[in-house]
Amino acid sequence: MLDLFLGNFLSAPVLFFILGMLAIAVRSDLEIPAPIPKLLSLYLLFSIGFHGGVKLSQEDMNLQIVLTLVAAVVLAFIVPVYCFFILRLKLSLANAAAVAAAYGSISAVTFVTADAFLASTGQSYGGHMVAAMALMESPAIIVGVLIVRLNASKGEGSRIHWGELMREACFNSSVYILLGSLLIGLITGKDGYEDLKPFSDGIFKGVLCFFLLDMGLVSARRISGLLEQGWMPWIFGILVPPVNGMIGLAVAWLLALSHGDALMLAVLTGSASYIAVPAAMRLAIPEANPGLYLPMALAITFPFNIIVGIPFYDLVIGKWTGG
Amino acid sequence: MLDLFLGNFLSAPVLFFILGMLAIAVRSDLEIPAPIPKLLSLYLLFSIGFHGGVKLSQEDMNLQIVLTLVAAVVLAFIVPVYCFFILRLKLSLANAAAVAAAYGSISAVTFVTADAFLASTGQSYGGHMVAAMALMESPAIIVGVLIVRLNASKGEGSRIHWGELMREACFNSSVYILLGSLLIGLITGKDGYEDLKPFSDGIFKGVLCFFLLDMGLVSARRISGLLEQGWMPWIFGILVPPVNGMIGLAVAWLLALSHGDALMLAVLTGSASYIAVPAAMRLAIPEANPGLYLPMALAITFPFNIIVGIPFYDLVIGKWTGG
Amino acid sequence: MLDLFLGNFLSAPVLFFILGMLAIAVRSDLEIPAPIPKLLSLYLLFSIGFHGGVKLSQEDMNLQIVLTLVAAVVLAFIVPVYCFFILRLKLSLANAAAVAAAYGSISAVTFVTADAFLASTGQSYGGHMVAAMALMESPAIIVGVLIVRLNASKGEGSRIHWGELMREACFNSSVYILLGSLLIGLITGKDGYEDLKPFSDGIFKGVLCFFLLDMGLVSARRISGLLEQGWMPWIFGILVPPVNGMIGLAVAWLLALSHGDALMLAVLTGSASYIAVPAAMRLAIPEANPGLYLPMALAITFPFNIIVGIPFYDLVIGKWTGG
Amino acid sequence: MQNVKRVEIITNSVELHEIEQVLNAMEISGYSIIPGVKGMGDRGRIEGDELTGVCTNVYILIACSETEAEKITAAMHPVLKRFGGICLVSEAEYLTHGSDS
Amino acid sequence: MQNVKRVEIITNSVELHEIEQVLNAMEISGYSIIPGVKGMGDRGRIEGDELTGVCTNVYILIACSETEAEKITAAMHPVLKRFGGICLVSEAEYLTHGSDS
Amino acid sequence: MQNVKRVEIITNSVELHEIEQVLNAMEISGYSIIPGVKGMGDRGRIEGDELTGVCTNVYILIACSETEAEKITAAMHPVLKRFGGICLVSEAEYLTHGSDS
Numbered sequence A, B, C: 001m002l003d004l005f006l007g008n009f010l011s012a013p014v015l016f017f018i019l020g021m022l023a024i025a026v027r028s029d030l031e032i033p034a035p036i037p038k039l040l041s042l043y044l045l046f047s048i049g050f051h052g053g054v055k056l057s058q059e060d061m062n063l064q065i066v067l068t069l070v071a072a073v074v075l076a077f078i079v080p081v082y083c084f085f086i087l088r089l090k091l092s093l094a095n096a097a098a099v100a101a102a103y104g105s106i107s108a109v110t111f112v113t114a115d116a117f118l119a120s121t122g123q124s125y126g127g128h129m130v131a132a133m134a135l136m137e138s139p140a141i142i143v144g145v146l147i148v149r150l151n152a153s154k155g156e157g158s159r160i161h162w163g164e165l166m167r168e169a170c171f172n173s174s175v176y177i178l179l180g181s182l183l184i185g186l187i188t189g190k191d192g193y194e195d196l197k198p199f200s201d202g203i204f205k206g207v208l209c210f211f212l213l214d215m216g217l218v219s220a221r222r223i224s225g226l227l228e229q230g231w232m233p234w235i236f237g238i239l240v241p242p243v244n245g246m247i248g249l250a251v252a253w254l255l256a257l258s259h260g261d262a263l264m265l266a267v268l269t270g271s272a273s274y275i276a277v278p279a280a281m282r283l284a285i286p287e288a289n290p291g292l293y294l295p296m297a298l299a300i301t302f303p304f305n306i307i308v309g310i311p312f313y314d315l316v317i318g319k320w321t322g323g
Numbered sequence D, E, F: 001m002q003n004v005k006r007v008e009i010i011t012n013s014v015e016l017h018e019i020e021q022v023l024n025a026m027e028i029s030g031y032s033i034i035p036g037v038k039g040m041g042d043r044g045r046i047e048g049d050e051l052t053g054v055c056t057n058v059y060i061l062i063a064c065s066e067t068e069a070e071k072i073t074a075a076m077h078p079v080l081k082r083f084g085g086i087c088l089v090s091e092a093e094y095l096t097h098g099s100d101s
Ligand SMILES: Nc1ncnc2c1ncn2[C@@H]1O[C@H](COP(=O)(O)O)[C@@H](O)[C@H]1O
Pocket: D010, D011, D012, D037, D038, D039, D040, D041, D042, D043, D044, D045, D046, D057, D083, D084, D085, D086, F029, F030, F031, F032, F033, F061, F062, F063, F064, F097
């Protein structure tokens, strides 16, 4: 069991993430200038989406897959709701809604890191889980805005452009490239994959390490800003994700998902968005403080998930599958 | 036959191009920020040039190769001339000359896409076709400027710095890196290639897909600007390239080129430049409207060639070679 | 013997470097826009460091390795001192100290180019040489500043923030990522390497060529600025590096290092820094002229080393090892 | 040379789309945009290190007539109030490519 | 602090090379360049998304004396007329590293 | 709208860290930073092509009160003297998100 955590902790991706965090701690001038991180993240979404599509083209649609996708969407609508009520105890309406949206949505990079983790443990997961990821990104945005809209006094609330918002929610760049690459992978299938393999598969893990180095820098920079926010973000950011993850696992157990699929569902439910959601919140709930929802997802929950969360979920699944 | 078009349409590169175009249609915020597209295009020129050089180092110079190169240059001088006279019927002197220059020159990305198309159909082409591409990029620039210069009243025309222009025409970055990489590939040959293969060959198709995603974004953004320009750009942009391509094919037939070489010559003659030429025109013929020659080459002819043109030329060649 | 120089001169990396220099000579508009060069250099440091760590994980620590590292550090402290006294004959205190610091430190790209050179000659070197490189980068910075500090009248000198400086010296991005990747490679070892191989090894040489193309552009741009500086920079920049390199070789001979390790020690001692040191000097010795120490290292010594220096050191080692 | 107002707007890049729509609606003939701006303000440090545009600002420069400047600042007020950022107006002389001065 | 003119030029980046030559010919001691500027103007939208510099603008700032400013604007007029873009001149106080104010 | 000073600083990007510390120490409420600036000056051409920050400049814009502007320029003087660069101060009207003007 300890090996599992240690093994994950000592894997290249996690170590590069920590290397990035330490760079800020020792005030190194190391930085990966824009727009390189954007390139790397687009590459990761491109590859994970395309690979998922190719895998999906091999699977034959069955009830379990359909139910998994449905369950994923349902989770994406429910999680932000109860997160909101927990958060509302301490936060303003706008902040509670924005943070809830972040935790209701997903983190693609956590998913990608879990992909590398599974590969290292010799496990695999179905391509439809990538579709699940894409489907789980947006609902929380709508929930978050709806909550504010329903509770807000007229004036502010009425400023929300629903058209814009739905577009932002459904066609924001990460959802779009993920679904798009998935579809293309689905169409081109195995043969199409062969030619792209060296790009979308060969250098994948290396790029991930490189990207996590930057994620380490970015998230460490955010920590300082959190210190003013008291202990609440830390409690919530570390306790709630595993709870969400366990709920994801419970659903996975009910659906009798494979080890890999179960882990991915847990990771999706347990992760929080620091890309798509903050961008949408900044537009739709500007009165919410980006200095709160962004670092909570980025500087607390993301590191927690890739260092502790992933092996923890894996462990739990191992217990029930007796694997 | 339909399979050929469908097969091309459903290939990863074309699908990613379309994915990019759709992103603009659905107003997704997907964008590939500068200077990433520049990096990708430099990489493609680097790889195609280097690979071409290596292939050339295996071929032994023969009359057919020499004639092909000569014919390529001749085509690059003739095509813009008759294009100009067609365009002059509708456009101002400056605009007609600039558009003619664009269509007289070549599009390296169309060439690269045709390279991927050939690979997928199991065909190959000679390294000297890359040299032909480099040779065909510049003449149209000189022709275009000469036309304006000869017809222009003094004053404006006299502002052209020929030195600058020739430099721009012969050493513009795309010609330069293409020829340079070609020479280096020629010198280092097969052994040199082995070490660079994973970079210049392995990830090539993946990078192409990624780049075409951006090309889709960029060209779709240009379409709106074209709507003000009436139907002429569309007629010309869709009808003239295949005509030019057929002329290229006729020459290829006379020279009895291989299937692959013939296709590449057609693609070069039929494609229009949206990089080197617009840059040169902006400097040499500033009175020409970039909102016309740029989108015509980029938003009409480029998509037409990679979706319809390439398989069409391939089909025609198939007919005569009875392949 | 001539073959050795010619072979190196005609290798892809060197040819791409020269291609870059020629681009400036013919005033091509070729440029590799920021921050792409930064990305490429981070990648090279990442790969060389990681690979070094993996190799180190295979080696068992022995006295020779320890002595090599100690010797490397000692060299890094001594070289800048005597360089300073030579330079002081012609230059101001600040300039002499800054140039001495540059030549006392190392050039990672020269090291990487030597790595490619060794690979092409079928030789290899120990992972600890990468550690030696990291250790040799900073001492010269401290020496350079100390020299100014000790000789400077109060006032200016007293402005130096030692804390800042030590941080800059020890945690500047290149040292940091190099050591960090080395450690991670050391921890993950051979298995960790397998997954990253296509990224950190496969595309390595290609990226190096691409990067050297930019190095050619950057260094050629600097030459013009040097012409005002008279002949001194040229004499020093071409004569001193091989002298330093020979001293490195002498130490290597005393320690009976392998062919590969000896070459690397010579390359490190003989190369000059144009990244870490200039950045530190700009801060710590602003009165020194960046137009002097930067182009000397970048436009004179770097090209000299990769074109002449590396094969020259290799030749000398060949003589004594009778290889 | 003619006198014009220099209107400078600095705000979060997610706002750019909306602001451009406002400017185009007013038929402002020209403006310039500098992306990738970092900054510090009431909403804290904008590192520009984000993977999304949330943490980058954008700088917009508009040379226009006094009346246009007033219309722009009036339109910007609610936007800046909601999303933060600043708007500066200063004097300048304008040399247009059209003018024959 | 001394009074200076702030000359701002925004034009297509393909022009930069020519403009710099003009400035150097006038022996203008210093200027700053911000690349990657997007914009809107008579020549339409400059997306800055091009693979070539054709669709990117550049911003040039020159702090100089009044006489220099006049020379610059005079020299810029034909350039802007031909290639588009704008040139603004405004007042500022200058704190130079040299000055002992 | 209220009157403010526009303080513009252009210097080598290696200085940015130090300058920001100065501004924060003065409790300047807001400022904007444009990275990747090229330039020409007494220290020669800044190509912005370096692998390190040594050859890139940074542009800093601060809208502040007259007294703050004086404090800033006073603090900048030694910095610019040591590391080069310029500091401009000009007039502007300020539309803040806070103000109810
Ligand atoms: N006084 C100021 N001077 C210059 N830029 C400012 C100023 N105040 C705010 N900004 C810019 O506007 C952005 C948003 O400001 P705020 O809404 O106050 O956080 C900041 O990140 C800065 O880039």
